[in-house]
């Protein structure tokens with residue numbers, strides 16, 4: 001489509017989204033919030049009013065907002081009469097700018113409303129009537145491997161049907177208990193993988209809707225599906241004995257194909273007793289264990305018309321039997337609110353090392369999550385085996401000890417001739433793969449790594465004068481990609497892969513800068529609320545699995561921190577309203593348990609400052625109380641922005657009581673916090689638990705503690721994300737840079753200098769002195785310690801928001817140059833559009849450039865030795881000067897700007913304490 005013309009003065013509305021997604025085909029009515037981004041040339045461009053027009057599928061107007069005098073370009077709630085379940089809507093928007101000029105209408109976008117959760121479904125759950133086929137112990141053989149026994153062939157399900165008229169439009173609504181791949185007339189439906197994703201299947205089941213109009217024939221058709229165990233019935237979590245015991249033992253399918261026919265009638269094909277099932281090439285498929293295919297067993301053409309199904313009555317590949325059907329129960333079926341999991345990239349090997357025994361070690365140069373696709377051309381019944389690992393042992397062999405019980409092995413028995421081997425119902429976290437049994441010589445072009453994760457569009461970028469820093473930046477993003485897969489997991493390789501709340505919480509702000517995760521978190525926050533205990537406690541993990549008690553401090557608190565972060569970054573108040581009740585129950589739970597406002601009870605597994613290096617530990621109640629105070633402060637803000645002034649006042653009062661209890665218990669008159677450990681200082685300063693008159697002294701003590709550790713950090717998961725922000729914002733920017741650039745352990749740079757391409761779980765995951773840390777807990781792809789990403793964006797680049805602002809309408813551009821960095825540039829594609837900045841230091845001059853989208857304002861604060869001399873490109877002086885806390889020679893020159901390109905330049909900072 002050609003974009004509408006951009007008149008010199010006109011603004012253009014682009015990237016229209018509903019519920020943070022482009023043209024979603026299933027949205028719950030209470031999630032319908034509309035957003036758009038503005039494009040336009042010139043400076044100081046702004047939206048003064050907007051008009052949204054929503055039409056239904058008969059082109060009748062469902063909602064005309066009329067001209068609304070507002071700069072809001074996100075979080076705009078649909079305001080018309082109730083949406084029709086399953087209804088199809090189109091919408092467009094136009095805006096009036098600062099001169100009163102109206103833009104053209106945007107290109108139309110669309111959304112379709114979710115089906116009615118009860119009356120909208122006509123289908124039954126179906127699965128094979130017999131699933132056991134496979135491992136029978138040969139007589140006289142030893143005990144059967146319990147893992148192998150649990151791994152059963154993937155069910156194939158099919159239903160043939162005829163359509164006697166042209167199809168004008170068709171939708172397939174489909175889900176599974178387990179995983180499904182839908183097939184229609186020999187083609188795969190959609191480009192998503194591992195559908196329908198992971199939820200607590202006893203609480204809600206997500207389904208996907210596909211536009212399959214183009215896949216249908218007038219005449220004969222076949223709808224089919226392949227199922228796998230997935231999160232529902234497979235091995236998962238760190239207690240592999242529980243295979244099949246988490247939710248259920250056998251996968252099932254629920255599908256509804258709705259056809260609109262030329263004569264205006266509707267035809268429905270639903271899962272019911274008329275379907276039949278068999279098995280095929282996939283002999284087992286499991287997220288942790290891997291997949292085994294016997295390609296000769298694939299019933300060619302089974303999912304297309306013209307296939308003759310064999311009905312011999314026997315079970316096994318090639319024989320088709322009636323399915324078992326069961327009525328739906330009351331578990332809500334919800335349109336998937338999250339982005340699909342897709343293959344987002346393919347990577348060819350950097351090298352392949354082969355030995356004489358036919359073992360090939362493939363290095364992809366990048367730790368990633370996904371699987372391999374291999375081309376082979378060999379004799380029938382060739383067995384190719386692929387094992388996956390993140391690192392190599394010293395002798396060059398694949399190191400898999402840290403995978404614990406996850407076998408992460410894919411095996412293929414070929415049918416013969418040219419074939420492509422690829423799993424699709426498993427996931428491996430790996431940089432290296434070991435291939436054995438490959439027929440003939442292996443070529444780099446024959447092997448591809450397919451990168452799989454929730455498809456969250458890239459939003460942030462950073463480049464600098466330090467190559468290792470750029471590598472750190474990429475490492476942080478790769479860790480996110482490898483772990484944001486339906487839920488934010490701790491790690492993608494070993495037998496764990498759980499939706500740990502603590503990890504998600506510390507990394508959430510970084511995650512939002514790296515990628516557009518608004519819809520992803522919207523989905524997961526439902527999992528968090530579903531997992532909430534009757535007591536009101538949020539949990540350690542969501543979906544709740546294995547760990548069923550109250551969440552630890554900094555873990556359970558994610559139930560408040562993550563929604564607040566999503567609001568902060570995307571201006572999304574819907575997420576706050578949706579979870580306000582759950583957040584309130586959590587706050588009540590904490591207060592009931594701790595009536596003296598020190599959080600000492602109900603600490604669950606109290607992981608504390610998890611994996612902090614060093615012997616000294618932050619007092620558990622200190623960390624817990626600081627996080628509680630933080631929750632209360634965020635709740636007050638949340639209540640304010642969602643129009644709940646009484647709640648806001650209540651949470652402010654609560655915050656004050658927790659604050660006093662904290663100070664009484666942990667802060668001395670001269671600003672020491674507990675025994676003086678770094679995390680204690682960081683939390684106290686970040687959570688504003690230190691009175692203004694003591695802040696400088698406490699910050700000095702933090703720096704002294706860092707110096708005493710040889711300019712090393714001693715923070716773990718709970719403290720690390722706030723460490724550099726606290727230092728830079730208390731006038732100790734130089735200390736922040738010393739930690740950033742530190743290259744001995746523990747440090748980020750130690751990881752990247754030693755080959756990390758994703759952030760390690762532990763600072764000492766590998767050390768020159770001791771090699772690998774204990775395999776029992778040593779992931780090389782755990783994003784938590786990568787929460788320093790937030791500082792890179794907000795402080796190093798200076799892309800931040802005014803205090804109290806949300807959704808990137810009111811920016812604070814406040815770069816913090818320092819260390820040995822000469823220049824840095826980067827960008828953030830916010831809900832309001834792309835914010836790009838860059839700075840450089842040339843001898844004694846500092847220059848900062850910023851390019852802002854329409855409809856934002858920014859306060860720019862340029863640090864300088866002589867702030868009064870800083871000028872913008874037109875030679876204007878700053879509108880104000882500010883003194884930077886805690887330093888002698890650093891001041892800031894303050895400018896107010898709107899959209900467009902800006903440049904500021906002035907005497908560079910000379911204060912060594914700052915830079």
Ligand code: BGC
Nearest residue numbers: 490491496500502503607610
């Ligand atoms: C996980 C962590 C998690 C922690 C809680 C570990 O097993 O991998 O990421 O936060 O447990 O202590």
